[in-house]
Every structure is written in C-alpha cells, then in structure tokens.
C-alpha cells in the first residue's frame with residue numbers, strides 16, 4: 170500500500186514537471202511511443218518558464234531526501250550527464266528539518282543501553298546539524314575516573330551522530346523504485362543503456378547503506394587517522410569506540426575553520442598557497458601511498474585547524490564514503506597521468522588496453538588518435554589552468570566510446586579529484602596542480618618499481634613459493650603422464666601449442682632472467698636465514714634442495 174502511494178506521488182511529480190519530455194522517445198519501440206503519447210500527463214503543458222535541468226531538480230526536491238541525494242551524486246558525473254543538467258543538479262540542497270531530539274535521545278539510549286544522563290555530562294538537545302540520513306548533537310563526556318555526581322566540567326567535548334529513525338525503510342522503498350526506473354531505461358533506450366543506470370543505482374545503494382551504518386564510517390575514520398598519525402597535513406578527530414554503535418557514533422569535537430570560509434582563513438593570515446598544495450598532497454598520498462581515500466570531500470566536510478596558519482593543517486570529518494584502488498589500477502593511473510602530461514597519447518591508449526579498461530581488441534592507433542583530438546585542446550592553455558578532473562573526464566568519456574566499462578573505483582576517484590581541484594583553486598586560484606603532483610607521482614613510481622620495492626616484493630612472495638615448491642614435481646609428473654596418454658591428434662595440437670609457447674617464451678626471456686636472479690638471491694637468503702635461525706643441518710639441506718628445484722623449474 171505504502172509503495173502504491175509512493176508510486177502515485179512519483180507519477181504526480183513526473184506529470185507536474187513533465188519529465189517525460191526528458192525521455193529520448195525516438196529510440197523507444199512504437200508501442201511505447203504511442204503509450205507515452207497518449208499518457209494523461211500530456212494534458213499538463215510542459216512548464217515553459219523552466220528548462221529541463223530545473224524541472225529535474227525541482228522534481229527530485231519534491232520526491233525527498235533519497236532522491237535529492239541521488240541527484241547530488243548524479244551531479245558529480247559530468248561524464249554521463251549533459252552540462253546544463255549537471256549545473257542544475259549541483260544546486261540541490263537537502264534542507265531537511267531535524268527530527269525531534271527526544272527521538273534522538275531514545276535511540277542513543279537504546280543503542281548504548283544507558284540513560285543519556287549516565288552517558289554524558291552534558292548533552293545539547295538542539296542539533297548542531299541535520300541532514301537526510303543523520304543528525305549531529307554536541308555533548309561532553311564525564312571526566313574519566315572522576316565522581317560522576319560531582320562533575321567539574323573537564324570532560325572531553327564530543328559530537329554524537331545519530332541515524333534518522335526509520336530511514337532504512339524509506340531508503341529501501343525508494344531504491345526499489347529507482348531500480349525499476351533504471352531497468353526500464355536499460356530495456357528501452359540505447360542511450361539509456363550507455364549511462365549504465367543499473368550500475369549507477371547499485372553504486373548509490375552501496376554508498377547510502379555505507380552511510381547508514383555508522384560503525385563503517387567510524388572504522389573508515391579510524392583507518393584514516395592511523396594512516397595520517399602525526400601528520401602535519403591532516404588531522405582526523407578520534408572516534409570514541411566505547412560509545413559507537415551502528416546507529417550512533419561519538420567522536421571528538423573539532424573547532425576548525427570551515428574550508429569554504431575564505432574570509433576567516435585570510436583573517437588569520439593562512440598560507441593559502443601551502444593550504445591548496447597540501448590538499449593536493451593529501452589526495453595523492455591517500456590514493457597512491459595508502460590506496461584508501463576519503464571520497465566525500467565536499468567543502469562541508471573539510472575544516473582547517475586554527476593552529477599554525479603558516480603551516481596549515483586540514484581536519485576531515487564524515488568518512489561514510491571511501492574509495493580504494495587495486496595495485497594495478499594505481500600503477501596504470503599513475504602511468505596514465507604521467508604519459509598524458511608528457512602528451513604521449515599512444516602510451517595513454519596502450520595503458521588503457523593493457524589495464525583491461527578497454528577491450529584487448531581495441532586498435533591502439535585509432536584510440537590514441539581519438540584521445541589526441543579531445544586532449545590536445547586542453548594543452549592549449551597554460552599548465553596551471555589545466556583541470557586534472559576534466560582531463561580524466563575527457564579521457565574516460567573517449568574511452569567509453571571504445572567500450573570502456575564504467576569502473577566504479579575510478580568514478581569515485583574522478584569525483585574526488587574534481588572536488589579537491591575545485592577546492593584548491595578556490596583557496597589559491599594560481600594553484601598549479603601538475604607541478605604539485607608531478608614530483609609526488611615520479612617519486613612514487615621510483616619507489617614502487619625501484620630495487621627496494623623489488624626486494625620487498627620478493628620477501629613477500631618467497632614463503633608462498635617455497636610452500637608450493639614440494640607440490641611442483643608431482644604436478645609436473647602428472648602433466649607429463651597425461652601428455653603420454655594423448656592420442657596422435659592431440660599430440661599434433663600439442664606441437665602447435667609448443668610452437669606458440671616457444672614464441673611466448675622468447676618474449677618473456679628477459680623477465681625470466683630477472684625472476685631467476687631474484688629467486689636465486691631469495692632462496693639463498695632464505696637458506697641462510699633458516700640455517701642461522703634454526704641451526705638444523707636438515708633444514709639447510711632441504712632448503713638448498715628446494716632452492717635448486719625452484720631454479721630448475723624457472724629454467725625449464
């Protein structure tokens with residue numbers, strides 16, 4: 170019944186803002202076109218004073234917080250959505266009234282199993298902030314170890330974030346409706362299919378459920394705090410785990426300056442250039458060093474510490490959305506950015522193919538020509554004016570024409586990069602992102618692929634290789650006996666395979682030489698370590714035999 174009512178409301182809003190006029194009808198089957206043409210909403214004229222972006226924005230606002238949040242997420246996808254609509258969706262504000270504080274307090278008491286008066290020395294019933302999913306109250310803990318009945322006001326100041334009661338139900342119902350709409354789009358529109366609406370909704374589901382569970386947010390915040398422990402660049406408020414559950418999160422209260430408050434930052438004589446550069450450095454450190462990045466970097470979530478304005482430190486809150494990249498994605502992304510800024514489009518195209526982001530059958534020359542044609546105009550500007558985010562958008566949308574699948578982790582990264590860049594340029598308009606990022610990326614590449622990294626990798630892999638070594642003779646023997654039993658046809662096939670293998674082997678010869686050398690050194694080191702650590706002659710013998718066998722296997 171509730172779903173029917175919701176559907177009715179959606180139809181009403183759809184009709185009121187004539188969203189049917191946004192549907193590309195020319196791609197629909199005739200029957201659907203006729204149905205759309207006969208639909209009752211046509212009786213309502215398209216509001217002529219509103220453009221299509223405005224109509225969509227107003228419709229999403231009328232449908233409530235979940236749709237508003239969805240629209241906000243869509244506004245960060247200029248690679249998928251036309252510019253005029255993106256511009257309008259960026260204006261979406263979730264101006265949600267707070268929920269009653271007695272409900273918030275009841276939920277806190279229920280989650281933490283104690284009365285508010287036993288949990289906090291002070292609790293402010295008036296919320297500090299309220300949004301679609303949660304609201305935040307200020308509070309103060311009891312000074313630890315002191316007599317609670319005699320509190321002296323010296324306890325820690327904290328904020329208490331509480332999930333809106335009953336929000337899960339609304340979210341699930343609205344997600345189901347969004348999914349139905351996405352399915353219709355996939356089924357009936359070629360253009361719609363390209364937008365990958367099901368993936369977008371699925372991504373949204375993931376994001377919104379991540380935000381719903383404050384224990385996930387708290388663990389993300391703790392991980393980021395650990396990654397930036399003692400950092401001059403970023404401070405993360407501490408999570409008070411003892412008072413944190415899935416619907417309530419308590420963390421240290423901070424008093425930084427909101428990053429969008431440029432006047433306040435300037436009034437305390439902040440080094441704006443350094444502040445902007447530190448923003449870029451934090452982003453690259455999170456993406457490349459830690460592979461764990463805060464992916465909701467809108468200005469409302471970023472503050473600047475009031476201490477030391479000449480060496481300003483950021484403070485970040487709200488870690489509900491984080492992203493991470495695999496090692497391969499990190500490598501390809503770094504190489505892509507470096508190749509792009511060296512204007513080596515052939516290399517950019519080849520990297521997209523090697524990484525599997527576009528199909529292996531893509532013709533590298535055609536692809537690099539397409540990349541050149543969209544990217545060359547970007548280099549017409551001085552380097553300091555080039556937008557990194559736009560570069561990625563251009564690259565990915567060109568790649569999409571060559572059948573690049575939407576890669577959610579890269580979309581999140583692209584969105585965060587756009588935020589960081591916008592923020593950096595707002596703080597310091599002359600910010601030269603590339604000069605700030607290039608030395609970082611080059612250093613990172615050296616560290617990742619240099620001899621130290623090779624040795625580290627060897628140390629990591631060696632135990633696994635040694636563990637598997639005893640099984641290898643058995644496996645080889647099994648494979649050989651199976652080969653012996655093959656009939657003549659299969660043997661002919663084997664010959665062909667062998668020829669192919671030889672060709673491959675030639676290509677891989679160089680790599681094998683390296684592997685051989687590192688393996689030999691590794692096995693030697695392992696033998697010595699065992700001999701010294703355990704002092705057993707058998708172990709030495711076994712290890713030497715193992716190392717010899719491994720060498721033979723690599724040689725084979």
Ligand SMILES: Nc1ncnc2c1ncn2[C@@H]1O[C@H](COP(=O)(O)OP(=O)(O)OP(=O)(O)O)[C@@H](O)[C@H]1O
Pocket residue numbers: 297298299300301302303304305328330406420421422423424469470486487489
């Ligand atoms: N540790 C903190 N110290 C001081 N103020 C805080 C802290 N955490 C949150 N706030 C205040 O509460 C507001 C909302 O917090 P937060 O962004 O975590 O909530 P949210 O519900 O996820 O909001 P949104 O989704 O709109 O970003 C912040 O903008 C900030 O003003």
